[in-house]
Amino acid sequence: MLALLLGLAPRHAAAQAAPDTANAVLRTVPAAGTVLDHGWKFKAGDDPAWARPDFDDRAWASINPNQHPQLLTQVRAARIGWLRLRLQVPDSLRTRALVLLFQQTCASEVYLNGRLLHRYGRVSAVAGQVRPAGFTADPLEVHFSGPTEQVLAIRFAPWPPLAWFKDNINFMRVRITGLPGLLKRNVERAVGPVANFATFAVFLLLSLLHLSFLRYNPAQRANFYFSLYAGAGALGFLALYGGWQVQGMASTLALGMVGDVFLLMSYVWAVRALYALFEYKPGRTYTGLWVGLVVCLALSEFTQLTSYSVLTSYSFAFFGFVALASAEQLRLTMRALRQRKRGAGIIAAGFVGALVFAFIYAMLIITQAQISFRVSSSLVALMALAPALSISLFLAREFALNSELLLVKLRQVQDLSAQTLAQQQEKQALLAAQNEVLEQQVAARTAEVAGQRDRAEQALGELKTTQHQLVQAEKMAFLGELTAGIAHELQNPLNFMKNFAEVSTDLVDGIDGERHDPTQGAGLEAEILVGLKQNLQQISQHGQRASSIIKDMLAHSRAGTGERQPTDLNALADEALTLAYEGLLTTDKSFRATLAREFDPGLGPVPVLPQDLGRVLLNICTNALYAVRERQLEATLMITAGTPAADYEPTVTVRTGRADGPTVEIRVRDNGVGMPAHVQEKIFEPFFTTKPTGEGTGLGLSMSHDIVTKGHGGTLTVRSREGEGTEFLITLPA
Structure with missing residues (x-):
């Protein structure tokens, strides 16, 4: 080159x-x-x-x-x-x-x-x-x-x-x-360096221009690739200009090679800029151009000649690659023209001009015509600048159109701002008028509210009375459950005492019969006396059981003293679970459930209000048994309807133990129907219940929560998953 x-x-x-x-x-x-x-x-x-x-x-x-x-x-x-x-x-x-x-x-x-x-x-x-x-x-x-x-x-x-x-x-x-x-x-030789330097200056300005375009519009990536294209062209022509200035063959050859590399690279970057400009995806052709660039440089700079002709000359390799790159540029531009992409005509004109200048220069060399410095420099400069100027003209036009569009949008924004300001002023005037009306209405409503306040206070008093009645009803419900459980517990030892008394009566009658029948041996009388003694012992045991139940009933019936007493939580929890189960059996004799007791034997006495905490445990255990019964009924209904159902065993587990720190915990877990999330959020609210109408007042868990948190300084929480079961956790300070 x-x-x-x-x-x-x-x-x-x-x-x-x-x-x-x-x-x-x-x-x-x-x-x-x-x-x-x-x-x-x-x-x-x-x-x-x-x-x-x-x-x-x-x-x-x-x-x-x-x-x-x-x-x-x-x-x-x-x-x-x-x-x-x-x-x-x-x-x-x-x-x-x-x-x-x-x-x-x-x-x-x-x-x-x-x-x-x-x-x-x-x-x-x-x-x-x-x-x-x-x-x-x-x-x-x-x-x-x-x-x-x-x-x-x-x-x-x-x-x-x-x-x-x-x-x-x-x-x-x-x-x-x-x-x-x-x-x-x-004179002619002076044209060469001037032309090279002028072309370098034009390419440098174009590179800086498109870098500034890229800064203001980063989305347009074509500006980045075109800046690389113009920058490579600028470096190439700067190297050629340096070749005129230096002395010595080595420096001239080195600068000539540098110029060749950058000038050929500029053509590849021009192709990449068109891909980005027309929004085409680079493919194998673009990769092939980079491969062709390496081959062209090897052929034109370092390949030794064995014969010299036009087809093996440096000019053919160099201008052959330029022709290929320009052909790809022209193909992309023609494709854009067919797709009616904006600005494709301007860019096509630039590349067509470059091909025309390259063709003229190649023909002058092939026909062995004498080429003056002025002609050769002019043709090379025009060949390099034609596509660069066309793409720059298009991108500058795009930048100008975008700027004009931004000005139009700015004017629209200004108009909208003025319109919005006028609307805000109208709204403020309207709000002022509405505020005046509202002040008048507030004055009228204030007088009306003053009269309604008396009625509201009266309604509030009635509501408090109703709530007090509901609390008493809940207490009676607790008492009824307690009474039912105690009655069921008393029924068992009394039945045993009655049965053993009847058996003892029969045994006494047997002794009288032996006396009238001399055939009976003396051993039978001794055996009857032993059985009679055993029956009396069983009657005494069940009598003591009945006496214990009566004592517990009296203890539950007394009002709490308000003072905490060291209490065996294991026994209290066991008694509450048993009473709850026996109470449910009085209403549903067919119901059966597994009662698991996982008590910590080393728990020791804990200071609590036993009557109040017993009511809490009885309420929670009753709810747990109710939940497992509901799930058992659902499973029974599914089997009755012919729907397959998994085997289900109702289970209620009560666990006691020590937690982290100086606290103890009581867990009551069941595998019943469970509760959805929205029910768990309201479970401790007063008057909230999931039971059918007539089966609950909704105050049991609310009162239990107050007893645990306010009466004992502990916590009562619930964790449940619908269809799997529920667990209540009571924590108490030890």
Whole structure:
């Protein structure tokens, strides 16, 4: 690319023409100059005598040095060598001041008729000591005085590192021109760096411009990729501009390679920007472009040539990749045109322009036309800037449209704000009028409320009386449950006493019969007396049981003293569970349940109000038994209806033990019907019950909660899951 941009592309017809063994004849020097590309002789080695004009060089090999170094095998093999040209100069030119222009890839010393004219770099037979000059050497002024035949001898040494690079620059090109041609050449050469720097500046401004667009509109990711595209183009043209400024072949080659990398990368980023702009997803084609970029750089920079032609030249690899990337850009743009995407026409025009400029430049090279610096620089700049300017124009237009849309929305917001302010003022006036009306209504209602307050106080008194009556009714309900349980408990020992008394009566009658029947032995009488004694012992035991029950009944019937007494909680809980179960049996003789008692034997006495806490436990145990009975009834109904049901065993468990800290706990757990969450939230509220009408007042758990929390300073909580069971937890300070 560097050679193309510097205008050093050779004319392939001249480069590949067979060397002429005859002496070169310089008849005239046109304004553009004459390239000395035939009549040269070559010999490897080094001898100062080879610079003399009278040296016989007829045995030397003919050569055309105006070819690529890779094609000159004899030059590549020589560490140092000489080139000689016998030039026939007419009298008309020997009086003119002429200029020799050298473009070379080696270090050289130029001799005319045996006299040293100039050294370009440092010539040495040692490869490591060779220091070439730049590609374009300084002009060398010559005066062809003396004989008609002039001998131009060049002592040269190839630069070995050049073998690693591939560029479109020939080994040595010697052109002779006059002072007007030199001035024209200098003017044209000034266009190259100016064009490169101007293109760099445009790309840099575009990159910064789209970075600012991205800052104000981060959602438009195309600005980010286009900024990369413009930034890569800016770095590429900056490297090309540096190639004009530096001295030395190594620096020029390095900057040329850097320029190639960034310029080719810019085309790939341009494709990515179009994908984002038109909202297309990158696919294999985009990945293939990156692969093609690597292949193109390898072919154009480091691949060695075995033959030189247009199809294997640097320009074909470089412009071939540019054509592929531009074709993909054009394909995306045409697809966007078919889908009627906004701005696709502007971008298409830019890429079409770039393809046109690239085609013109490629045709000029392929047809071996002479390309001036001005033309080549202009075509390269236009080829690079056409798509960049079109995309920038589109994105700038989008930014302007978005800004205009924002202004329209801003005006709409301002109008809505003014409208809202007017509405708020109207509302405030309306609220002021309504407040005045409300004040009047409040004054009227205040007088009315004053009269209603008396009636409300009267209703409140009636409500308190009703609540007191309900509390008394709940107490009577507790007493009824207690009485029923005690009656059932008394019934058992009394039945035993009655039965054993009847058996004892029969035994006494048996003794009387024995006395009237002498056939009976004395042993039968002793056996009857033993049985009679055992019956009397059983009667005494059950009598004591009845007496104990009566004592407990008297203890329950007494009003609490209000003083806490050390109480065996295990016994109190066991008695409450038994009374609750016996009470339920009086109403449902078919009901059976498993009563599990898990008492802590090391619990010890706890100071409580036994009568009050006994009522709490009796109420909770009664509720637990009621819940398991309800679930048993549901299971029975399902079986009766023919619906399969799991085996169910009603179970109520009472557990006592010590908790964390100086507290004890009593747990009453059942596997009954359970309670939903909304019932658990209200379970301790007064007058709330889940039992059918007539079976509960809703004050049992409320009073139990007050007894535990207020009377004992403990806690009463419930945890239940519907369909699985319920657990009440009582915690008391020890």
